[in-house]
Amino acid sequence: MKGVVLVGGEGTRLRPLTLHLPKPVVPIVNRPFLERMVRWMSGYGVREIILALGYLPDKIRERLGDGGALGVNLAYSVEEAPLGTAGAVKHAAGYLTDTCFVFNGDILTDLDLAAMLAAHRRAQAVVSIALTPVDDPTQYGVVEFDAEGRVQRFVEKPRPDEVRSHYINAGTYLIEPAVLERVPAGQYWMFERQLFPELVAAGERVFAFPTDAYWIDIGTPEKYRQVHADLLAGRLGDHLGNPHGDGLWAGDGCQIDPSATLIGPVALGDRVRIGPGAVVSGPTVIGADSVIGANAHVAESILWERVQVGEGAIVSECIIANDCRVECQAYRAILGARVVVEPGNRLDRGIRVWPERVIPRDTLRFG
Ligand code: GDD
Numbered sequence: 001m002k003g004v005v006l007v008g009g010e011g012t013r014l015r016p017l018t019l020h021l022p023k024p025v026v027p028i029v030n031r032p033f034l035e036r037m038v039r040w041m042s043g044y045g046v047r048e049i050i051l052a053l054g055y056l057p058d059k060i061r062e063r064l065g066d067g068g069a070l071g072v073n074l075a076y077s078v079e080e081a082p083l084g085t086a087g088a089v090k091h092a093a094g095y096l097t098d099t100c101f102v103f104n105g106d107i108l109t110d111l112d113l114a115a116m117l118a119a120h121r122r123a124q125a126v127v128s129i130a131l132t133p134v135d136d137p138t139q140y141g142v143v144e145f146d147a148e149g150r151v152q153r154f155v156e157k158p159r160p161d162e163v164r165s166h167y168i169n170a171g172t173y174l175i176e177p178a179v180l181e182r183v184p185a186g187q188y189w190m191f192e193r194q195l196f197p198e199l200v201a202a203g204e205r206v207f208a209f210p211t212d213a214y215w216i217d218i219g220t221p222e223k224y225r226q227v228h229a230d231l232l233a234g235r236l237g238d239h240l241g242n243p244h245g246d247g248l249w250a251g252d253g254c255q256i257d258p259s260a261t262l263i264g265p266v267a268l269g270d271r272v273r274i275g276p277g278a279v280v281s282g283p284t285v286i287g288a289d290s291v292i293g294a295n296a297h298v299a300e301s302i303l304w305e306r307v308q309v310g311e312g313a314i315v316s317e318c319i320i321a322n323d324c325r326v327e328c329q330a331y332r333a334i335l336g337a338r339v340v341v342e343p344g345n346r347l348d349r350g351i352r353v354w355p356e357r358v359i360p361r362d363t364l365r366f367g
């Protein structure tokens with residue numbers, strides 16, 4: 001079966017992490033996000049996967065190639081300028097001949113795709129939309145549906161007074177390709193603001209598929225940290241590395257000094273080194289080839305690859321991109337790639353440091 005994954009967004013809310021790396025390949029517990037998504041889809045037989053994208057396509061191709069390593073066929077449909085969610089699928093229409101899935105490319109979920117397909121067929125729907133309940137629907141597409149599950153109304157980013165359902169569009173659709181005839185070729189067109197409301201208004205069979213499956217949109221730093229905590233708590237049963245008991249997973253070739261303390265859940269990538277007296281407490285992920293210096297403390301943080309935490313440094317509630325060197329106290333900081341923070345600094349309050357910045361000795365202090 002075929003699936004189109006929409007990965008055209010720039011991931012602005014995750015900057016500076018997404019300045020050099022598009023959101024779909026941002027690591028989630030040491031693996032590119034899309035790799036986890038592809039494993040989920042292929043588990044349900046969705047193995048012909050079309051990535052619809054524009055932003056940094058080569059970075060995605062570099063990491064995922066033709067999908068062979070994941071047991072799927074990946075095709076790339078590249079937009080010169082963003083075409084919107086529906087425009088992007090229209091652009092890929094040449095690949096689509098039959099009922100197919102469409103996925104927002106920033107959602108991690110364990111939704112049962114087989115059950116969704118069965119419901120779509122039973123309802124003889126032209127579009128089915130997976131839904132999830134949330135407390136505040138105003139940041140999402142809110143969906144009202146009747147007792148049979150037929151969609152009555154779809155309002156993207158409603159005003160608070162427009163909210164009449166707590167079920168929102170969960171970003172997984174089944175569509176019959178015929179609906180794409182309503183989407184003008186080469187124009188910016190949205191499922192959420194144009195095609196879905198239009199289909200509903202035309203009386204077409206648009207159905208809701210509400211579930212309480214695990215569901216998270218990884219688009220903000222808070223959600224990005226949440227998804228790590230959830231995975232490390234076993235919420236998705238995903239592969240986290242070789243299990244070592246007590247909430248510890250490690251890749252190959254790790255060196256942990258016997259005097260270091262690890263309090264799980266902690267997942268280490270390949271060849272991570274942890275020095276004498278260091279303390280690592282979870283939920284924490286440390287990417288491949290990273291080095292935690294002697295007596296350093298790392299807590300509740302996500303470190304990407306080749307990160308160096310200096311001797312005696314403190315890293316707490318941080319997200320640190322590839323190749324950073326941190327020799328200071330960092331609380332709630334987000335560092336882009338290749339940032340260097342020298343000793344005598346204290347980062348705090350969600351500070352975001354742009355890639356390649358060097359913060360010299362004794363420059364920054366908070367409160
Ligand atoms: N190829 C392509 N081209 N992809 C796009 C484009 C485009 O022009 N615009 C957006 N996308 C992709 C994004 O990369 C993302 O994976 C997905 O489409 C949704 O776009 P977001 O920018 O993340 O939208 P959102 O999070 O504000 O809202 C969407 O997701 C919510 C669930 O998280 C909507 O679909 C809402 O209705 C939904 O509730």
Ligand code: MG
Pocket residue numbers: 104106217219
């Ligand atoms: Mg989103």
